[in-house]
Amino acid sequence: MTVCFPHQLPVCRVVAEPVEFGAARYILGAFMTPDYAHFGERLLSSCRAHSLPLALLEVPSVHRSISPRGSPDLCYTKANVVSFLLNRYRRPILYLDSDCVVVQRPDRVDRLLAEGVDFAVFNWLAEEHTEAYVPFELALRQGQQTRMSGKRFYCFHHSIDYLSHTQLLCSGAVQFYNTTEPARRLLTQWQQAIEQFPLSADDHCLDFAFNNYPQDAPPLKANWWDKSYARCAWWIYARPVIDHPQIPGKEERFVRIDQLDGKRQYYFEQLQRKTIQPVFPKDCLIDTQTGWLLRHRNGNLDPVRQITVPLWLSTTEDHPQGSR
Numbered sequence: 001m002t003v004c005f006p007h008q009l010p011v012c013r014v015v016a017e018p019v020e021f022g023a024a025r026y027i028l029g030a031f032m033t034p035d036y037a038h039f040g041e042r043l044l045s046s047c048r049a050h051s052l053p054l055a056l057l058e059v060p061s062v063h064r065s066i067s068p069r070g071s072p073d074l075c076y077t078k079a080n081v082v083s084f085l086l087n088r089y090r091r092p093i094l095y096l097d098s099d100c101v102v103v104q105r106p107d108r109v110d111r112l113l114a115e116g117v118d119f120a121v122f123n124w125l126a127e128e129h130t131e132a133y134v135p136f137e138l139a140l141r142q143g144q145q146t147r148m149s150g151k152r153f154y155c156f157h158h159s160i161d162y163l164s165h166t167q168l169l170c171s172g173a174v175q176f177y178n179t180t181e182p183a184r185r186l187l188t189q190w191q192q193a194i195e196q197f198p199l200s201a202d203d204h205c206l207d208f209a210f211n212n213y214p215q216d217a218p219p220l221k222a223n224w225w226d227k228s229y230a231r232c233a234w235w236i237y238a239r240p241v242i243d244h245p246q247i248p249g250k251e252e253r254f255v256r257i258d259q260l261d262g263k264r265q266y267y268f269e270q271l272q273r274k275t276i277q278p279v280f281p282k283d284c285l286i287d288t289q290t291g292w293l294l295r296h297r298n299g300n301l302d303p304v305r306q307i308t309v310p311l312w313l314s315t316t317e318d319h320p321q322g323s324r
Contacts, residue, residue: 007080008075012034013057013058014055014056014058015037015044015058016054016055017055018053025110026092026093026094026176027085027089027093028052028053028054028093028102029082029093029095030056031057032058032098033061034058037058040098043056043100052105052106055088059076062076063076063077063202064199065198065205068253072198077194077202079187079191079194079202080191083191086177086184092113092177092179094106094174095177096173096174096242097172097173097174099244099246100243102241103242103243104241105241112178112223113178115221115223116178117178118182118220118221119175119176119177119178119220120222120224121171121174121206121230122171122173122224122225122226122230123168123169123224123225125160125164125165125168125266126163126165126224127224129227129237129278129279130160131158131278131282133154133157133235133236133280134155135150135153135154136154137150137151137153151288152287153288154285154286155286156278156282156284161273162271162272162274163271164270167266167267167270168211169266170207171203172202172206174225174230180218181218182218182221185213185214186209189212190202190205192209193208193209200256200257204257207265208257208263208265211267212264230244231243232247233245233246233247234247236288237279237311239312280293281295284304292304292306293307
């Protein structure tokens with residue numbers, strides 16, 4: 001397959017442009033469709049609060065690797081947008097999904113630059129604790145009345161229980177790309193994977209690109225975010241630096257990546273089973289109001305123990321909510 005990359009990037013408008021970015025060591029970059037404008041404005045406000053240079057673009061659509069309802073136009077992939085930003089600003093790019101929020105200044109990026117890192121992303125396989133917890137609504141009785149609990153309780157939802165520091169299984173809401181040849185090569189590989197698997201999710205295509213990075217290409221120096229730099233609302237025990245305040249909806253319509261010429265999204269035989277205990281027992285409810293872990297027995301919720309770690313429920317504030 002012949003890949004023409006990078007593609008042009010027709011935009012509706014430039015919502016925000018870094019001003020006098022000549023002294024900036026890197027640029028934050030994001031793009032959004034018009035129906036995500038309120039998220040983009042929230043991201044822009046959070047970047048301004050920390051004096052961070054943000055390039056925010058409005059585009060008519062996103063590629064269907066981002067949303068199955070998106071366009072087949074390969075201009076609007078994340079890989080192409082990042083490449084466009086690298087070419088436009090000639091600076092390393094910290095890419096963020098437009099529905100993210102910067103909660104603290106991302107100082108780790110300066111360390112990545114000092115260490116000559118080409119690429120960084122959150123890797124589920126490199127993180128010891130990936131347990132995700134989601135709200136669980138209960139009917140609570142008060143005297144003769146019953147009311148719903150709202151988002152007071154959380155329960156275990158899922159985790160990745162395998163480890164590898166060389167294989168990638170990513171969440172791509174926050175990514176770093178240097179101006180180096182290996183970073184650009186990875187972007188090209190990612191764009192090519194999106195073309196090869198047109199109905200698959202872009203995160204899975206990035207896994208495929210990284211885990212099959214060509215041996216004859218310039219060596220790629222990668223680094224993995226901890227949860228704080230790509231913190232999702234289901235990681236209620238992680239203090240955010242860059243946050244995704246919403247819990248992602250379940251998307252069933254992407255097609256899994258099959259192998260291509262013997263290459264796979266990732267190589268299961270290279271993974272190691274985790275033995276670490278979860279932050280909270282998986283069979284317990286987390287009561288964020290009282291700070292107790294509860295277990296369902298015989299129709300009752302019995303207290304197990306008090307929670308000993310802070311819970312970060314308000315993802316746009318710089319202090320824990322409901323912590324005990």
